[in-house]
Amino acid sequence: MHEAVFVLSAECIDNVAMLNHKIALLSPSGIPRTHLISMKKKSNVTIHDLARQLGVSSSTVSRALKSHHSIGEETTKAVKSLAKELGYRPNNLAVSLRKQHSTSIGVIVPHINRPFISSLVSGVEQAAREAGYSVLISQSYESLDIEIGNASAFFNSRICGLLVSCANETTEYAHIQQFKDSGIPVVFVDRIPENDECYKVMIDNREATFKATEHLIRQGCRRIAHYGGPPQQLMYRLRRQGYIDALAKHGLPFDENLLLTATKLTPEEGFMLAEKALSLPNPPDGILAVNDNTAVSTILYAKSKGIRIPQDLAIIGFNDDPVCTIIEPNLSSLHQPGVEMGKMAVSHLFNILDNEIVDVPRTTILDTHVMPRASSVRS
Amino acid sequence: MHEAVFVLSAECIDNVAMLNHKIALLSPSGIPRTHLISMKKKSNVTIHDLARQLGVSSSTVSRALKSHHSIGEETTKAVKSLAKELGYRPNNLAVSLRKQHSTSIGVIVPHINRPFISSLVSGVEQAAREAGYSVLISQSYESLDIEIGNASAFFNSRICGLLVSCANETTEYAHIQQFKDSGIPVVFVDRIPENDECYKVMIDNREATFKATEHLIRQGCRRIAHYGGPPQQLMYRLRRQGYIDALAKHGLPFDENLLLTATKLTPEEGFMLAEKALSLPNPPDGILAVNDNTAVSTILYAKSKGIRIPQDLAIIGFNDDPVCTIIEPNLSSLHQPGVEMGKMAVSHLFNILDNEIVDVPRTTILDTHVMPRASSVRS
DNA sequence: CAGCTTCATGCAATCGATTGTTTGCGCAAT
DNA sequence: ATTGCGCAAACAATCGATTGCATGAAGCTG
Numbered sequence: 001m002h003e004a005v006f007v008l009s010a011e012c013i014d015n016v017a018m019l020n021h022k023i024a025l026l027s028p029s030g031i032p033r034t035h036l037i038s039m040k041k042k043s044n045v046t047i048h049d050l051a052r053q054l055g056v057s058s059s060t061v062s063r064a065l066k067s068h069h070s071i072g073e074e075t076t077k078a079v080k081s082l083a084k085e086l087g088y089r090p091n092n093l094a095v096s097l098r099k100q101h102s103t104s105i106g107v108i109v110p111h112i113n114r115p116f117i118s119s120l121v122s123g124v125e126q127a128a129r130e131a132g133y134s135v136l137i138s139q140s141y142e143s144l145d146i147e148i149g150n151a152s153a154f155f156n157s158r159i160c161g162l163l164v165s166c167a168n169e170t171t172e173y174a175h176i177q178q179f180k181d182s183g184i185p186v187v188f189v190d191r192i193p194e195n196d197e198c199y200k201v202m203i204d205n206r207e208a209t210f211k212a213t214e215h216l217i218r219q220g221c222r223r224i225a226h227y228g229g230p231p232q233q234l235m236y237r238l239r240r241q242g243y244i245d246a247l248a249k250h251g252l253p254f255d256e257n258l259l260l261t262a263t264k265l266t267p268e269e270g271f272m273l274a275e276k277a278l279s280l281p282n283p284p285d286g287i288l289a290v291n292d293n294t295a296v297s298t299i300l301y302a303k304s305k306g307i308r309i310p311q312d313l314a315i316i317g318f319n320d321d322p323v324c325t326i327i328e329p330n331l332s333s334l335h336q337p338g339v340e341m342g343k344m345a346v347s348h349l350f351n352i353l354d355n356e357i358v359d360v361p362r363t364t365i366l367d368t369h370v371m372p373r374a375s376s377v378r379s
Numbered sequence: 380m381h382e383a384v385f386v387l388s389a390e391c392i393d394n395v396a397m398l399n400h401k402i403a404l405l406s407p408s409g410i411p412r413t414h415l416i417s418m419k420k421k422s423n424v425t426i427h428d429l430a431r432q433l434g435v436s437s438s439t440v441s442r443a444l445k446s447h448h449s450i451g452e453e454t455t456k457a458v459k460s461l462a463k464e465l466g467y468r469p470n471n472l473a474v475s476l477r478k479q480h481s482t483s484i485g486v487i488v489p490h491i492n493r494p495f496i497s498s499l500v501s502g503v504e505q506a507a508r509e510a511g512y513s514v515l516i517s518q519s520y521e522s523l524d525i526e527i528g529n530a531s532a533f534f535n536s537r538i539c540g541l542l543v544s545c546a547n548e549t550t551e552y553a554h555i556q557q558f559k560d561s562g563i564p565v566v567f568v569d570r571i572p573e574n575d576e577c578y579k580v581m582i583d584n585r586e587a588t589f590k591a592t593e594h595l596i597r598q599g600c601r602r603i604a605h606y607g608g609p610p611q612q613l614m615y616r617l618r619r620q621g622y623i624d625a626l627a628k629h630g631l632p633f634d635e636n637l638l639l640t641a642t643k644l645t646p647e648e649g650f651m652l653a654e655k656a657l658s659l660p661n662p663p664d665g666i667l668a669v670n671d672n673t674a675v676s677t678i679l680y681a682k683s684k685g686i687r688i689p690q691d692l693a694i695i696g697f698n699d700d701p702v703c704t705i706i707e708p709n710l711s712s713l714h715q716p717g718v719e720m721g722k723m724a725v726s727h728l729f730n731i732l733d734n735e736i737v738d739v740p741r742t743t744i745l746d747t748h749v750m751p752r753a754s755s756v757r758s
Numbered sequence: 759c760a761g762c763t764t765c766a767t768g769c770a771a772t773c774g775a776t777t778g779t780t781t782g783c784g785c786a787a788t
Numbered sequence: 789a790t791t792g793c794g795c796a797a798a799c800a801a802t803c804g805a806t807t808g809c810a811t812g813a814a815g816c817t818g
Contacts, residue, residue, distance in 0.1 A: 044561060046804055057768045062806060072766055087557075092536045093476045094804035097773050102472065104515070104536075113501045113717075118492040125491065125518055129529070134536060136483070136513050139504055150508070157471045157483075157513060178466075182423060296705060326675055326702050338492075425774055436798045441776060451796055473774035476803050762817075769810075780799070788791075 045088045053086075054078055065090075096158065103133045105349065106154035109165045110142045110191075115321040116338050117165070120189065123342025124163060131350065133160070140167040151175040160184065161349040166191040168230050185352040189345045194234055199352060201345040201364045203336050205235050208368045209242030212288055212316050212334050215370045217250050219314050219378050221286030225258040225277045229265060229290045239290055239318070258284055262294060270297025278302065278313075285313060286376070292317035296327050299375060314376040329374030336368050424467045432465075433457055444469075475537065482512045484728065485533035485541045489521045489570075494700040495717050496544070499568065502721025503542060510729065512539070519546040530554040539563065540728040545570040547609050564731040568724045573613055578731060580724040580743045582715050584614050587747045588621030591667055591695050591713050594749045596629050598693050598757050600665030604637040604656045608644060608669045618669055618697070637663055641673060649676025657681065657692075664692060665755070671696035675706050678754060693755040708753030715747050 047065070051058040056075065064071045064079035065088075071079075082088075096102035105128050109117050121137060128135045136159060140147035147167045154162060155178055162179050164186065173193055179186050188200040209226075216224050226243045229236030240259070247254050257280055260273050270293055277284055278301070289295035295317030299309060307313050309329055317324065320335035344364055351360045426444070430437040435454065443450045443458035444467075450458075461467075475481035484507050488496050500516060507514045515538060519526035526546045533541060534557055541558050543565065552572055558565050567579040588605075595603050605622045608615030619638070626633050636659055639652050649672055656663055657680070668674035674696030678688060686692050688708055696703065699714035723743055730739045 044804095047806095048804075058805080059769080059807075060767055062804095063767090070766065075766080089531075089535050091476070091804050093472050093481065094773090095806080097470070097472045097476055097775095098804080098806050100773070111501065112491070112504065113494070113497040115492070115494075118497040121516070122490065122492045122518065125516055129517060129532070132532075134515050134532060135517070137500070137504055137516050138508060138514070139501065152468075153508070153511075153513060156468050300705075323702055323705050326679075327705050328707055423774095427774075437775080438777075438799080439797055441774095442797090449796065454796080470774050473803090474776080476805095477774080477776050479803065760818100762815100764815080765813090767811085767813105769808105771808090772806080773804105776802080778799105778801090781797085783795090783797105784793105786791105786793085788789100 044091070045083075045086045046091070047088070049086065050079060050082055050088060054082060102158050102160050104136050104157065104159045105133050105346065106136045106138070106151075106157070106159040106162045107164075108138050108140055108147060108150050108154075108162070110140050110167050112137065112139055116190075116319045116336070119338025120165070120342040120345075123339035123344075124346055125342075126339070127343040127346035131346070133346075140170075142167045142169055144169040144172070148175040151178070155179065155182075155184075161353060162186045163189055163345050163349065164191075165189045166193060166233070168233050171232055185349055187345050187348050187352070189341060191233060191235055196362070199348060199360070199362055201341055201348055201366065202235075203341075203368045204365050205238035206242040206245065208318070208334050208336070209239040209288060210246045211242075211368070211370050212318070213243050213246035214250070215332070215372060216286040216288060216314050216316060216376060217246065217252070219286070219310065219376055221284075221314050222252060223255070223258065223282070223284045224252070224286040224288060225260065225284035227270075227273050227277075227287070227289045227294050228259060228261045230263050231261065236290060243288055262290065265291050265293055267293050267297045270294030271301055274298040274301035278305065278307065287313065287315045289315065289317045292319045292321040292324060292331060292333055295331055295333070295375075296323055299327055299329070299331065310374065310376050310378050314378065316370070316376050320371055324371070324373065327375075332373040332376040333371050334368055335371050337366055341366055423470070424462075424465045425470070426467070429458060429461055429465065429467060433461060481537050481539050483515050483536065483538045484512050484725065485515045485517070485530075485536070485538040486543075487517050487519055487526060487529050487533075487541070488544045489519050489546050491516065491518055495569075495698045495715065498717030499544070499721040499724075502718035502723075503725055504721075505718070506722040506725035510725070512725075519549075521546045521548055523548040523551070527554040530557070534558065534561075534563075540732060541565045542568055542724050542728065543570075544568045545572060545612070547612055550611055564728055566724050566728050566731070568720060570612060570614055575741070578727060578739070578741055580720055580727055580745065581614075582720075582745050582747045584617035585621040585624065587697070587713050587715070588618040588667060589625045590621075590747070590749050591697070592622050592625035593629070594711070594751060595665040595667060595693050595695060595755060596625065596631065598665070598689065598755055600663075600693050601631060602634070602637065602661065602663045603631070603665040603667060604639065604663035606649075606652050606656075606666070606668045606673050607638060607640045609642050610640065615669060622667055636661075641669065644670050644672055646672050646676045649673030650680055653677040653680035657684065657686065666692065666694045668694065668696045671698045671700040671703060671710060671712055674710055674712070674754075675702055678706055678708070678710065689753065689755050689757050693757065695749070695755050699750055703750070703752065706754075711752040711755040712750050713747055714750050716745055720745055 047058045047061040051061045060071060061079050064076040065083060067076060107121060107124055112118055112121060125135050136154060138150035140150060144167055147170055161184060176186055188198055190202055192200045192202050213224060226240060228240045231237055244254055260277060262269050262273060273294055274297055287298055295315050298315055302309055302313050309315060317331050317333040320333040324331040324333045344366060348364055426437045426440040430440045439450060440458050443455040444462060446455060486500060486503055491497055491500060504514050515533060517529035519529060523546055526549055540563060555565055567577055569581055571579045571581050592603060605619060607619045610616055623633055639656060641648050641652060652673055653676055666677055668677060674694055677694055681688055681692055688694060696710050696712040699712040703710040703712045723745060727743055
């Protein structure tokens with residue numbers, strides 16, 4: 001699987017040299033090798049070190065460092081200058097412990113390595129860091145048990161807020177409740193629980209597929225199939241509803257055979273769905289897929305069967321992953337703003353954190369729009 | 380940009396009910412709304428709470444919870460049962476502060492939302508969590524200044540180890556040195572500094588492009604162009620070297636005109652490079668791109684010009700991003716194991732953490748292999 | 759010059775858990 | 789009855805920073 005290169009060399013340990021012991025070891029071959037052994041002792045400077053060196057108390061140092069008015073000008077200057085000189089760095093662990101709140105935001109997502117989610121996490125990281133907060137991540141792998149474990153670890157780490165995009169499996173929320181019970185705000189992102197009593201940042205999933213379906217209808221589609229996601233997720237039910245509502249609005253019949261359900265939404269499953277849909281006695285002339293993976297597979301499958309896209313079959317996906325502009329024909333898709341969603345979730349969290357008593361809107365809904373491309377646009 | 384839905388409802392705060400005040404407010408319209416205001420006071424149970432309720436000291440509780448032999452059987456049982464009953468959760472902040480080391484691993488990468496990197500981070504998260512560690516992430520956006528800021532924040536958070544994939548801008552490492560000075564292990568991943576005095580997990584970049592170039596040569600290419608990355612990154616220089624070495628081994632001349640350099644490696648830049656390479660008086664018959672973005676753009680550009688792939692032009696990319704199996708013809712690429720690399724980096728970190736005195740191999744090299752696909756395979 | 763304010767600083771408790779060092783008790787041996 | 793031992797548990801210091809309150813000196817007022 002891998003080969004390891006074994007290289008011996010002295011460690012670089014400047015400032016703590018006095019705390020280290022330089023010793024010479026003899027290797028089995030008898031050739032001496034010089035080796036620095038780093039002792040456990042850290043070289044970290046604390047306010048007490050500063051205090052001792054300046055002959056003042058540590059409370060004075062603490063106050064001076066944040067320019068408290070009750071500390072004399074000269075003392076303040078002296079403290080700050082020594083702090084800089086010795087490279088003093090406040091210990092966040094101690095600060096958080098004392099202040100009874102940390103500045104770490106926990107994030108739970110199903111998988112990080114998916115285009116939409118990694119964008120979301122990127123947005124979270126950006127907004128958090130700009131505000132001086134740090135971001136703890138974890139993946140649930142769509143498993144409720146793992147999600148529970150991750151939530152528990154976050155709780156023990158005393159995060160100051162939690163962002164969750166639920167696993168598909170998740171229908172119970174006891175592991176989330178513990179945060180609310182302790183006054184730690186929770187914001188759901190994208191994958192939202194049924195429960196209305198929670199903060200959330202999301203898109204209007206019903207409206208999104210409604211728009212996407214209307215787009216297909218405007219392109220002349222009359223028999224539109226829909227690949228739906230696992231129905232235990234509210235999100236996927238809403239998307240299905242948008243599809244149904246659009247058909248109804250435009251007077252198209254709803255045919256149960258055209259409603260397929262995916263569980264894992266992988267490319268492989270996409271092929272299976274495509275095969276199923278396109279071998280119907282009366283096959284669809286348009287497909288609304290609940291994600292881009294399955295839409296892409298459908299394009300590939302249709303092309304292999306000589307079905308022309310978009311003339312015979314118009315296709316639209318969901319998420320607007322990067323592949324949309326790579327596959328040929330380019331895949332139309334529903335764009336949802338991942339990075340913005342992450343940023344918005346963080347700002348939502350901060351609103352709750354800041355105004356504990358003031359009412360914060362429960363729900364933030366971000367705009368989506370259809371990205372019309374060659375896979376569905378009949379010119 | 381977005382609309383906010385404003386919903387009023389009572390917060391769900393079971394366990395801390397005694398600490399909350401249920402009050403009735405009158406809205407401007409005169410309609411009373413019941414509202415729960417959560418006070419700052421946390422309901423968190425500490426060992427002192429357990430101690431008080433059981434009439435023992437907190438040190439006894441602490442020891443009982445970890446089944447220390449010096450605590451009597453009955454006491455231990457009583458402590459554990461009360462702990463469970465009250466939902467006691469150890470405060471990691473306090474534990475870390477006391478034990479002088481946390482269980483958080485810091486990760487700095489250029490961008491999370493890139494396929495290879497998000498896989499890497501996924502691997503890190505998985506390995507870390509399995510070992511009971513948590514993962515702090517941050518992005519440098521290829522900026523040294525931001526990387527320095529992120530490192531500083533991590534230092535203040537007293538992470539127990541750092542994983543870094545350097546920004547392209549980064550050529551100085553003072554911000555990394557502070558960790559080594561404090562005995563905090565640092566492992567570089569993928570993007571490695573010049574300095575040999577560091578731990579690293581990587582692929583053999585020279586060998587990788589060597590193999591990729593040989594692959595093209597075996598397919599009959601005689602004029603192979605190379606899109607190189609920013610040369611200040613060692614990685615990209617090594618990749619260029621592999622290309623040059625392979626040409627030399629097979630007696631092919633090295634033509635400077637065929638060596639193009641990209642700085643941002645975006646799809647757009649890929650188009651520019653493709654245009655430049657393919658409009659040469661004596662254009663190449665094979666292209667080795669330093670990433671998949673630019674390779675994909677080259678395929679698209681070549682197709683638009685009626686250049687046949689792979690007959691007229693064979694193309695191979697680097698990273699094996701998901702698009703490789705989507706684009707047509709499918710893009711050959713050099714596969715590097717992202718998830719494994721992340722896991723390996725964490726395990727490397729743990730090795731250093733565990734054996735402070737024992738020698739740990741400096742460098743771990745993971746295998747790569749060519750994924751031959753239609754873009755380069757001439758049957 | 760006693761009494762008061764103002765200013766700069768120190769003291770000590772606190773956050774929650776860990777851990778080296780007593781202490782107190784019961785029991786057996788001398 | 790004294791000594792010694794072992795067990796179970798308490799005491800107290802510690803990690804690094806924060807913060808309410810006390811202190812003490814200088815300066816001002818009547």
